Amino acid sequence: MTETLANADLRALIADVPDHPKPGVVFKDITPLLASPRGYAACVDALVAAAPSGIDAVCGMEARGFLFGAPVALALGAAFVPVRKPGKLPRAVVETSFELEYSSETLAVHADAIAPGARVLIVDDVLATGGTVVATAELVRRLGGELAGVAVVMELAFLQPRALLSRHGVDDVAALLTYED
Numbered sequence: 001m002t003e004t005l006a007n008a009d010l011r012a013l014i015a016d017v018p019d020h021p022k023p024g025v026v027f028k029d030i031t032p033l034l035a036s037p038r039g040y041a042a043c044v045d046a047l048v049a050a051a052p053s054g055i056d057a058v059c060g061m062e063a064r065g066f067l068f069g070a071p072v073a074l075a076l077g078a079a080f081v082p083v084r085k086p087g088k089l090p091r092a093v094v095e096t097s098f099e100l101e102y103s104s105e106t107l108a109v110h111a112d113a114i115a116p117g118a119r120v121l122i123v124d125d126v127l128a129t130g131g132t133v134v135a136t137a138e139l140v141r142r143l144g145g146e147l148a149g150v151a152v153v154m155e156l157a158f159l160q161p162r163a164l165l166s167r168h169g170v171d172d173v174a175a176l177l178t179y180e181d
């Protein structure tokens, strides 16, 4: 795939860290991107541009999803809904558990965080196996929200997340960068 110059600049701000957090995993480190105000702002702008119209709420998943989901929500004039690891949210929650590339996880959202019929965008840094997005999509639907789309900074396509997403009816997915291997 040919990337625009802006995407090549973005790619250069993501570092490969082999064997983190366990052997065989190449960890995509976004901290150089976060340290570049120009790169970070361009990345948020690109996520906003990739969003479907009429978004009422943006879900960002703890922790790195907060870094992109919150500024995207502000730019869209939408609510930001934190999707958190267990035991963190103070009021009634709905929860779901799933497997990801290097661990298993539970995610929770406040039971009243999404109004029935609200159009929801899921935003995260990395789409790897897709387990985190599928779990979040399930939470959105259980609360009566309409999943309008998913926007991520990068997709690890070699893990074939779109097959999992498609099996769960999540097909509107935008990735700024795609890693084929």
Ligand SMILES: O=P(O)(O)OC[C@H]1O[C@H](OP(=O)(O)OP(=O)(O)O)[C@H](O)[C@@H]1O
Binding pocket: 061, 062, 063, 064, 065, 099, 100, 101, 105, 124, 125, 126, 127, 128, 129, 130, 131, 132, 133, 161
């Ligand atoms: O597509 P998946 O296989 O589900 O993986 C993607 C998720 O993994 C990372 O989060 P992690 O659980 O490492 O937590 P963190 O954001 O707190 O670092 C990343 O930020 C995504 O949320």
Ligand SMILES: Nc1ncnc2[nH]cnc12
Binding pocket: 025, 026, 027, 028, 029, 100, 101, 102, 126, 128, 129, 156
């Ligand atoms: N390889 C990876 N790098 C960064 N974050 C991830 N989340 C899941 N897999 C990841």
